[in-house]
Each structure stands twice: as structure tokens, then as C-alpha cells.
Amino acid sequence: MSATTEATADPTGGGDLVVTERTRLRRMREKGSHRRADLDAVLAAGFVCHLGVPVDGTTMVVPTGYGVDGDHLYLHGSVASRSLVQAPDTTVCVTVTHVDGLVLARSVFEHGVNYRCAMVYGIPRIVTDPEEKLRGLRALTEQSSPGQWEYVRQPSRKELAATSVLALDLTEASVKTRSGPPDDGDSEDAALGLWAGVLPVVTTFGEPVTDPVLPEDLAPPAHVASRAGRVLGE
Amino acid sequence: MSATTEATADPTGGGDLVVTERTRLRRMREKGSHRRADLDAVLAAGFVCHLGVPVDGTTMVVPTGYGVDGDHLYLHGSVASRSLVQAPDTTVCVTVTHVDGLVLARSVFEHGVNYRCAMVYGIPRIVTDPEEKLRGLRALTEQSSPGQWEYVRQPSRKELAATSVLALDLTEASVKTRSGPPDDGDSEDAALGLWAGVLPVVTTFGEPVTDPVLPEDLAPPAHVASRAGRVLGE
Structure with missing residues (x-):
């Protein structure tokens, strides 16, 4: 099967997230998913994402915290104030990656990384409803530090006014993962007698x-x- | 001093990397640098970056391996084949982030993350010189797995032909870091008597x-x- 043919097939055999040209999974050696449960699992395991936004015609990739509540991913607006608040109709990409290990194969060519990665696309909405804003901030806090929202002083009216919260729908997304040993255990290179395996991270x-x-x-x-x-x- | 005034000053008081509108450091509570040594230190501490590229009008943020050799950062072209090989004149953003700890303050508002982050901008060059291509692949391999290049089978002519290597100049870049305890130890919130500190990652x-x-x-x-x-x- 050619790469072109593969690119037009949905390798997950279905899923409950919207599959678009930019979330269709193209790389076949890794496992892809458009299932919401797989997305939730990757998002739940972290608290820092990489937010990609076009700023003055150039892509900018900024690490920032995120939180998940129901069908939304919440971001702090302040981090992206140069871009998102000024251009609220811009599609962004939020990527959350967990590195699980180095895949050490018998050849340089087969080396790789075991990982879990979620990519979410969408036009962030600036949250104006005070209740949702508080819910978003709570999600952001609890994502990294469960229990802190109740333990520390919650935001004052002034602090709330100084903070932008952005919501991204968890609808257009894809998940990619790789796990397990290198792929060249049954290749010609196996005869080299080299050690191969995974160095966990x-x-x-x-x-x-x-x-x-x-x-x-x-x-x-x-x-x-x-x-x-x-x-x-x- | 207003945020606008701050944004026009170079908070590092100099440095040897090119400072442009997109790498000028804007957020003051964290430490910024345009020094090459600081950039090298952040890049040396990792092996996975987040590559931001515009694809079909949308920003895409993809985790991928990188390697550093001299004044260049090398990327595997295959990862970004949809974009970089097709549009070699596109400016990309490569971000490398290390999360060092959760900053647990007395108020939600002061919570944050200790981190080290490097952002490199530039137009990647497709490496065609066979020697540089090999050097780039060696840098990519040794970045994550020092010693593997000599230990395993090196790329065959066929494998080399199947791999695109991209080089990015390490000239336009910025480094941001945060370290240390929360900032509200001398604020009114100190009177709350709450525990505050850092949870290392x-x-x-x-x-x-x-x-x-x-x-x-x-x-x-x-x-x-x-x-x-x-x-x-x-």
C-alpha cells in the first residue's frame, strides 16, 4: 500500500472525534486514535501543553498550562495575550506530549521514541461568563495540582478581571502513541547480535x-x- | 513601568543571539536570556522539541527529535514532510521545554511552573551535502542516545536517500526560565499561614x-x- 493510499484511510477504524484533513493520521508505524477516551487519557496525564499560534505571520510555539473540564480545554489568556486576545478567530493547535522511552534499535534508522501525544485544533473562545471563567481557572489549577483550589486563596474580583481564560472545544483532535520494543527484531539486522530495547523515561x-x-x-x-x-x- | 514600556526593553541587558520582534522577551516575572550559552544548555538537556509549522493555513505543533551540532539544530524531515519539504521557505518555531516543578503559592493567581524553555525561529534548510546529512543524523541520534551512533548499524545509502534532514541556524532564539519559590512570600497572603513551596518534577x-x-x-x-x-x- 502506498503512503498516499494510507493517508486517505482512517487507521483507527472509527472513533468519536471529528476527523479532518489536519487531524487525519498519516504515520502508520505508530498507533493513532480519534477516540475521546484516548484523548482524555493523554490530557489527564499532564498539565503543560505546547500552544501553536500564528503571531504576526509567524508560527509561535509556547509552553503553557492547561486544564480540562467536560468538553473543554482551558488556557490562560495572559500567556497568549499577544495573539489570541488580539485575534480571537485564529485556529490554534494545542499539543500535549508525554515521552515514555527511547527506542534503541539495531540500526540508526529504526531508532525512535515511545510517547503519547494529543493534538487539539480549534478556535479558542474567550470566556466571559463569570461562572465558566472560575470553572476554567479551577480546571487549570486542579490539572497540575489537585487539591490546591480548595486549599489556597481563590481569585479575587480584581485578579479575575486581570486574567483571560480561553476555552477550546475537545472535538477536533487526534492521539498518537508508540509503545513497545524496536521494530527490527525480525529484520536482517537481528543477526548483528546487538543489544536492543527500550530505555524508559x-x-x-x-x-x-x-x-x-x-x-x-x-x-x-x-x-x-x-x-x-x-x-x-x- | 507599564507593560508596553517593558516590552521595548531587552531584559537580558544584552546577549549574543539576534533579538527580533518575535524573540524579544515580554514576560517579566521570569528570567529571559538571549545568550548562546543559555540556549545551548537548554537544548543539551533534552532531545524532543515541539515544531510549529503552518500547514494548509493552520499552525501544527508536532513533537519530534532534534540534534545540535555546532551552530545548527537538525530535524528529521520525514516528521514534517507534509510541510517543510513542500514549503522550504516557511519560518518555523522549534520549542524545547523542561518542566522542573510546580510553584505552589498562597493564592491561585500566583501559581506557576518552574521551567527552562528555548524557542528557535528560522527557515529550515534541507541538507543536501552527504557529509552534513550524516553529521545531522549523528547529532539527532547522539542527542537522545549518546554512544548509539557508534554501537549500531549506521544508515545505508538507501536509508539516507529515504530520510530528509533539515538544518535550522541557532541565531534567532530566546530562552526563558523560572526557578525558585513562589513570589507571594512577602505579600498579604503570607498571613494566611498556608504552606507554600515547590513540588519538583x-x-x-x-x-x-x-x-x-x-x-x-x-x-x-x-x-x-x-x-x-x-x-x-x-
């Missing part, structure tokens, strides 16, 4: 570091302390 | 997982085995 939370202006014996709250040593997203 | 290599088709007792080579337990980029 693991992202974990460390021990909380108390703000030096606080008493040293002030213990972090349970919702923070309990994350030490835990793998991100687990 | 650490990315490490795990124990190598041997390809299941290989004998279990085949030990990984030293350049792989020695990375287990080590922090990425250290």
Missing part, C-alpha cells in the same frame, strides 16, 4: 521544597506531600 | 528493557546501562 514528583520564608517544620498538606515519588499522571 | 531514565526477542541475559551496553536512574540532561 519516567517523570516523577520529588519531595516538596518549602518556601524558605516559611518555618522549616511547616509540613506540606497531604494533597501535596502524597505526590512525592509518584509518576506524573498516575 | 524530575525526569529520569529507568532500567533498560531488553527487546523480548533477545536472550534475557544479554546485557545492555555500558553507554545505555549507565543512564538508568540518571536525570535527563545531567
Whole structure:
């Protein structure tokens, strides 16, 4: 099958997200999905995305926090204030990537990365409804730091006014993942007798570091302390 | 000082990278740099970037491997074949981000992330010189897996022909970092008596997982085995 033929087929055999020309999955050696549950799983495992926006005719890729609530992904407007607030009708791409390991094959050509990646496209909507704005900020906070929204001081009216919240529909998206050993275990290169496999990459939370202006014996709250040593997203 | 005034100043007080409208540092609470050494340090600590390219009028943000050799950042063309090979005169943005910790403040508003981020802009050049192509592929391989280039089978003529390598000059770039405790230790919120600090995020290599088709007792080579337990980029 030629690459061109493959590009016109939906390799997931279906799914419940909208498949468009830009989210159709083209690279066949990796697993693709247009299922909402797969999208949710990738998004739930992280809290930093890379937001791509055209700014003054050039693409800009900015790392920024995100939060998920229901069918929306929320972003802080301040991060993208140069672009999104000025040009609210611009389609953006939000990419969330988790690197899981280095795929060490018998040839340079077969090397790769095990990963989980979600790409969401859409025109962000500036949230004006005060209740939704609060919900978006809560989602952003809880995405990275579950329990903090209730623990710390919530936004004042002044702070709310100074913050833009943007909502992106979770409808046009694709998920790509790769896992498992290298692909050349049954190739001619297997005869080289080289070691091959995966070097896992693991992202974990460390021990909380108390703000030096606080008493040293002030213990972090349970919702923070309990994350030490835990793998991100687990 | 207003945000507008700040935006026209170079907060680094100099540096040896070209400062343009799109790499000028705007956000003041974080530390910015246009120094090549700072750029090199952020790039050296990782191996996956987020490449932003306009594709059919929409920005696309794709995670992909990169390598650094001298004054160039190298990318695999295959990843971006839909865009870069078809439109070689397009300016792209390559962003490399390391997340170092969650900044847990006394108020939602002051929450943030400790991170190191490099953004490189430029028009990628398709590498045609065979020697530079090999150098680019070597840089890509060694960036993620030092020692693998010499250990495994290097690219055949056929594989080289099937791979596009793109070079991006390391000239127009900016670096942003945040580190340290939250900023509200001397604010009114300090009186709330809440715990505040940083929850570190650490990315490490795990124990190598041997390809299941290989004998279990085949030990990984030293350049792989020695990375287990080590922090990425250290």
C-alpha cells in the first residue's frame, strides 16, 4: 500500500472525534486514535501543553498550562495575550506530549521514541461568563495540582478581571502513541547480535521544597506531600 | 513601568543571539536570556522539541527529535514532510521545554511552573551535502542516545536517500526560565499561614528493557546501562 493510499484511510477504524484533513493520521508505524477516551487519557496525564499560534505571520510555539473540564480545554489568556486576545478567530493547535522511552534499535534508522501525544485544533473562545471563567481557572489549577483550589486563596474580583481564560472545544483532535520494543527484531539486522530495547523515561514528583520564608517544620498538606515519588499522571 | 514600556526593553541587558520582534522577551516575572550559552544548555538537556509549522493555513505543533551540532539544530524531515519539504521557505518555531516543578503559592493567581524553555525561529534548510546529512543524523541520534551512533548499524545509502534532514541556524532564539519559590512570600497572603513551596518534577531514565526477542541475559551496553536512574540532561 502506498503512503498516499494510507493517508486517505482512517487507521483507527472509527472513533468519536471529528476527523479532518489536519487531524487525519498519516504515520502508520505508530498507533493513532480519534477516540475521546484516548484523548482524555493523554490530557489527564499532564498539565503543560505546547500552544501553536500564528503571531504576526509567524508560527509561535509556547509552553503553557492547561486544564480540562467536560468538553473543554482551558488556557490562560495572559500567556497568549499577544495573539489570541488580539485575534480571537485564529485556529490554534494545542499539543500535549508525554515521552515514555527511547527506542534503541539495531540500526540508526529504526531508532525512535515511545510517547503519547494529543493534538487539539480549534478556535479558542474567550470566556466571559463569570461562572465558566472560575470553572476554567479551577480546571487549570486542579490539572497540575489537585487539591490546591480548595486549599489556597481563590481569585479575587480584581485578579479575575486581570486574567483571560480561553476555552477550546475537545472535538477536533487526534492521539498518537508508540509503545513497545524496536521494530527490527525480525529484520536482517537481528543477526548483528546487538543489544536492543527500550530505555524508559519516567517523570516523577520529588519531595516538596518549602518556601524558605516559611518555618522549616511547616509540613506540606497531604494533597501535596502524597505526590512525592509518584509518576506524573498516575 | 507599564507593560508596553517593558516590552521595548531587552531584559537580558544584552546577549549574543539576534533579538527580533518575535524573540524579544515580554514576560517579566521570569528570567529571559538571549545568550548562546543559555540556549545551548537548554537544548543539551533534552532531545524532543515541539515544531510549529503552518500547514494548509493552520499552525501544527508536532513533537519530534532534534540534534545540535555546532551552530545548527537538525530535524528529521520525514516528521514534517507534509510541510517543510513542500514549503522550504516557511519560518518555523522549534520549542524545547523542561518542566522542573510546580510553584505552589498562597493564592491561585500566583501559581506557576518552574521551567527552562528555548524557542528557535528560522527557515529550515534541507541538507543536501552527504557529509552534513550524516553529521545531522549523528547529532539527532547522539542527542537522545549518546554512544548509539557508534554501537549500531549506521544508515545505508538507501536509508539516507529515504530520510530528509533539515538544518535550522541557532541565531534567532530566546530562552526563558523560572526557578525558585513562589513570589507571594512577602505579600498579604503570607498571613494566611498556608504552606507554600515547590513540588519538583524530575525526569529520569529507568532500567533498560531488553527487546523480548533477545536472550534475557544479554546485557545492555555500558553507554545505555549507565543512564538508568540518571536525570535527563545531567
